[in-house]
Amino acid sequence: MRACPSTRAAIQLLNLVATDATAQVSFIDGEVVYKGQVIRELKEWDWSSKLAKIGVQRIEFIPPVQREDFDGFLSDVHERLTQAAIDTAEARQMGRPSIRFGAIGVRGAETETAVTIATATIAYSLREEAEAIAWIHEEVEGAGSLPLLEAETVVRSLSLAMHSESQMLLPLLQLKEFDQYTTTHSSNVSVLAMALSEQLGLGPKEVREFGVAGLLHDLGKVRIPKDILTKPGAFTDSERALMRRHPVDGAKMILEREKRLDTAAVVAYEHHIMLNGGGYPTFKFPRDCHYASKLVHVCDVYDALCTNRPYREAWHSEMALAYLEEKAGHEFDADIVTAFAATARNSSFQRVVLEETSADQSPPATARPPSP
Numbered sequence: 001m002r003a004c005p006s007t008r009a010a011i012q013l014l015n016l017v018a019t020d021a022t023a024q025v026s027f028i029d030g031e032v033v034y035k036g037q038v039i040r041e042l043k044e045w046d047w048s049s050k051l052a053k054i055g056v057q058r059i060e061f062i063p064p065v066q067r068e069d070f071d072g073f074l075s076d077v078h079e080r081l082t083q084a085a086i087d088t089a090e091a092r093q094m095g096r097p098s099i100r101f102g103a104i105g106v107r108g109a110e111t112e113t114a115v116t117i118a119t120a121t122i123a124y125s126l127r128e129e130a131e132a133i134a135w136i137h138e139e140v141e142g143a144g145s146l147p148l149l150e151a152e153t154v155v156r157s158l159s160l161a162m163h164s165e166s167q168m169l170l171p172l173l174q175l176k177e178f179d180q181y182t183t184t185h186s187s188n189v190s191v192l193a194m195a196l197s198e199q200l201g202l203g204p205k206e207v208r209e210f211g212v213a214g215l216l217h218d219l220g221k222v223r224i225p226k227d228i229l230t231k232p233g234a235f236t237d238s239e240r241a242l243m244r245r246h247p248v249d250g251a252k253m254i255l256e257r258e259k260r261l262d263t264a265a266v267v268a269y270e271h272h273i274m275l276n277g278g279g280y281p282t283f284k285f286p287r288d289c290h291y292a293s294k295l296v297h298v299c300d301v302y303d304a305l306c307t308n309r310p311y312r313e314a315w316h317s318e319m320a321l322a323y324l325e326e327k328a329g330h331e332f333d334a335d336i337v338t339a340f341a342a343t344a345r346n347s348s349f350q351r352v353v354l355e356e357t358s359a360d361q362s363p364p365a366t367a368r369p370p371s372p
């Protein structure tokens, strides 16, 4: 099975540390340099250019270095870039005894964390994030595990992209091939859910939690056969019933694999339930859904409307916002829609067309993206 890119990078660097008592790694021109040699395996590692651009040109590893230290280090860098936009528990633990970093040539305890972060302007391809999302889905489907750490790393990285400029940026993936739909949609709903949570004044822990819930909201779709997901025509009754199982399946899969993701499980279960009781799963009595579910529901529908389908072009943002505003108070929570519209109108969009990844496969020519 393919390894997750962030895991692969971590493993390679940790292997390096294991063979060298005091490894020093430098990032020069997008290359990872160790003992004067370029490490070819890490040439495509996005983080090396991200680190170099914010002034982290050198990292020293002081054994023993655990995987948690490495992830924590990336979290520290993330906080420096976002200037505490997402203040994770791990990120608060500044200064890891086993990892030092700074500019090339800077030595000593006093300067090792004196990295100056000016305005960070980083062009994101979101390629690594997309690969990690595709890998998470494969893990859930194949190995039956839910890699929480990778999911949180993706969410942190997306948040980093959102805060890379002074104005809130919405880095949204644009569908190029149908098989990318689950990946692009999951990433977009996560970004939108975090932006909306921030607009609503939620705390950093909840912003991250809702970002993970957005990322995993359609996880139950891994149980739906590809030929049904990609069916160009109308569904039969049994196919529609199968499609409508994904909230229940997703919630079960999340809870069975990772008990700490209870909010994500609730969101997976409730994200198609409307304020007026419509949608699915259906209930005899009205159900007051979790706040996170109402929030993800709005982001979910918005992203689906703004995606190309064979029978219609993707809607423009304003058109999708008008749809949400028209249904506010009936299908969607009115306050959440108001906040979402403000977020969308006050943010700048960065639409990224995903380049070929190893997750891509040739789609049927007339395939259509599924419903949200």
Ligand SMILES: [Fe+2]
Pocket (backbone or CB within 6 Å): 185, 217, 218, 300, 371, 372
């Ligand atoms: Fe969805």
Ligand SMILES: [Fe+2]
Pocket (backbone or CB within 6 Å): 217, 218, 246, 271, 272, 371, 372
């Ligand atoms: Fe869904």
